[in-house]
Amino acid sequence: MRNSNSEITFLERIWQAAAKNPEKVIIYDAHQEWTWHALLWCAQGYADAIQVISADAAETPIVPILVDRTGETVAAILGVLITGRGFAPLSAQQPKSRLAHCFAALNSQLVIKLGVDETQYSDSRFLGLRRVVPVHFGGELDLPRRPIDPVPNQALYVLFTSGSTGIPKGVVADFSNIENTMLWSEDMLDWSPKDVIGCSTNFFFDISMFDVFTSFYFDIPLAIYSNPSDVTQVVAETALFRITSVFAVPTFFAQIIRSGLVNDPCLVGLRRIIAGGDFFPPNHVLEWIESLPGVDIFNVWGPTETSIVNTMHKICTSDILPLRQGRPAPVGKSHPRMQFHLIDESGVILHETNQRGEICMYGACVTHGYLGDAEKTKQTYIELDGHRAFRTQDLGYVDEDGNLFIIGRIGSTVKVAGYRIDLGEVEAAAASLPGTHLVCCFVAEIGEGHQELWLAIEPKESDAALDIFSIKNGLRAVLPAYMVPKRIFSIKALPRNSNAKIDRKAIKEMVGNEAREFVQ
Numbered sequence: 001m002r003n004s005n006s007e008i009t010f011l012e013r014i015w016q017a018a019a020k021n022p023e024k025v026i027i028y029d030a031h032q033e034w035t036w037h038a039l040l041w042c043a044q045g046y047a048d049a050i051q052v053i054s055a056d057a058a059e060t061p062i063v064p065i066l067v068d069r070t071g072e073t074v075a076a077i078l079g080v081l082i083t084g085r086g087f088a089p090l091s092a093q094q095p096k097s098r099l100a101h102c103f104a105a106l107n108s109q110l111v112i113k114l115g116v117d118e119t120q121y122s123d124s125r126f127l128g129l130r131r132v133v134p135v136h137f138g139g140e141l142d143l144p145r146r147p148i149d150p151v152p153n154q155a156l157y158v159l160f161t162s163g164s165t166g167i168p169k170g171v172v173a174d175f176s177n178i179e180n181t182m183l184w185s186e187d188m189l190d191w192s193p194k195d196v197i198g199c200s201t202n203f204f205f206d207i208s209m210f211d212v213f214t215s216f217y218f219d220i221p222l223a224i225y226s227n228p229s230d231v232t233q234v235v236a237e238t239a240l241f242r243i244t245s246v247f248a249v250p251t252f253f254a255q256i257i258r259s260g261l262v263n264d265p266c267l268v269g270l271r272r273i274i275a276g277g278d279f280f281p282p283n284h285v286l287e288w289i290e291s292l293p294g295v296d297i298f299n300v301w302g303p304t305e306t307s308i309v310n311t312m313h314k315i316c317t318s319d320i321l322p323l324r325q326g327r328p329a330p331v332g333k334s335h336p337r338m339q340f341h342l343i344d345e346s347g348v349i350l351h352e353t354n355q356r357g358e359i360c361m362y363g364a365c366v367t368h369g370y371l372g373d374a375e376k377t378k379q380t381y382i383e384l385d386g387h388r389a390f391r392t393q394d395l396g397y398v399d400e401d402g403n404l405f406i407i408g409r410i411g412s413t414v415k416v417a418g419y420r421i422d423l424g425e426v427e428a429a430a431a432s433l434p435g436t437h438l439v440c441c442f443v444a445e446i447g448e449g450h451q452e453l454w455l456a457i458e459p460k461e462s463d464a465a466l467d468i469f470s471i472k473n474g475l476r477a478v479l480p481a482y483m484v485p486k487r488i489f490s491i492k493a494l495p496r497n498s499n500a501k502i503d504r505k506a507i508k509e510m511v512g513n514e515a516r517e518f519v520q
Contacts, residue, residue: 326429
């Protein structure tokens with residue numbers, strides 16, 4: 001919980017930064033600028049209201065927050081932490097049954113409602129929980145008194161992730177987990193007092209937590225994009241808020257390329273982009289390099305269960321040739337604060353280079369487990385080489401230089417017509433072909449137990465017709481015949497889920513209705 005160099009706790013860092021310059025703007029959103037002074041007093045208002053409803057933190061250790069895209073969400077998060085509780089950011093737009101499942105797992109008595117349609121939920125209670133209405137302060141000259149430090153292993157947050165089952169699983173992280181991530185990131189990224197972080201993801205997605213805690217930890221302003229899916233607005237707000245660094249999923253950066261705005265003058269202030277949460281297509285990396293050569297590009301990886309992000313690779317000149325050959329960039333190397341092993345199917349550690357195996361993170365990054373699910377926790381949180389570890393289900397290998405490459409997920413390996421096929425390998429090959437922008441490969445059931453490999457493509461030009469023969473010939477040149485999809489679909493815009501990742505399930509459902517089918 002303490003910085004080994006300065007012995008300053010997480011909350012101490014916040015109050016010291018605020019005391020140093022209380023009128024510094026620390027949060028920008030579409031509605032207002034939040035100074036440290038304003039943010040801390042708003043947070044105190046939430047803390048006081050929580051204490052009125054539930055004075056004992058042990059009764060409600062985790063407070064759910066229905067988030068929006070404003071500084072009010074950040075204030076609510078900090079307000080919860082002030083009371084000695086953890087928080088759980090949730091989307092009010094998800095199905096009510098899913099919300100009810102999350103609330104039941106949290107066993108909370110109260111809720112903070114921000115991202116809610118008040119015409120639909122205008123009552124003072126929400127799914128049986130009491131709503132927190134913050135106390136409003138005004139005219140205070142000093143900062144609120146700094147709260148006491150959290151106890152060891154106190155939960156900091158619960159992030160719900162559905163994984164492949166669709167059933168929400170609450171990942172419990174404590175202060176020491178995120179402290180470790182912040183100290184690791186200090187070695188990876190050269191933060192400057194002139195930096196502004198662009199928050200592009202929803203506050204219930206772990207990437208946004210990296211943004212928020214980086215802002216708190218290093219006293220770096222956070223600018224919240226009002227609508228990350230509106231590329232014109234994104235580009236304009238990048239200039240308006242003077243954003244210098246953006247951490248997002250690859251599809252966020254892909255939309256800027258596809259819109260033709262990657263060369264827009266509004267982006268000249270950017271000095272860093274960080275892509276994680278999915279594969280960053282090589283051709284997209286190259287377009288960013290060619291369009292904005294002064295921008296540092298980082299390819300990163302890490303699951304929610306191991307404190308957001310665990311490896312980070314800065315694209316360099318030695319990556320250019322492999323990228324041009326359609327090969328993905330590495331995601332980084334092992335670090336004393338972020339250590340991993342590769343294991344085989346029997347759980348044996350692989351020590352040789354270029355051996356493919358499942359990536360297991362171990363050490364201080366490994367979170368507590370899944371809230372209320374001891375069985376699932378036992379399956380994936382293990383002991384490895386004398387350390388508590390997490391089986392990520394991501395597959396990779398390490399080259400001779402210690403670089404980690406991600407090649408897919410355990411669940412992405414399918415069997416079609418007797419052949420084992422990694423969907424990620426097919427997608428990587430398809431994404432490198434001319435005219436393709438984003439791709440999604442999947443197995444289709446076509447009756448009587450027969451399966452085929454299908455591919456959906458979002459064209460680089462939205463109105464352009466795909467040359468299906470060229471695409472198949474291109475795939476045949478780099479893949480065995482059994483890995484070439486039988487059917488290929490052109491979809492103007494591949495659907496995304498709430499985290500802005502490609503929604504595979506939605507794509508499988510829509511190909512029969514909305515896609516234009518090409519069959520050789």
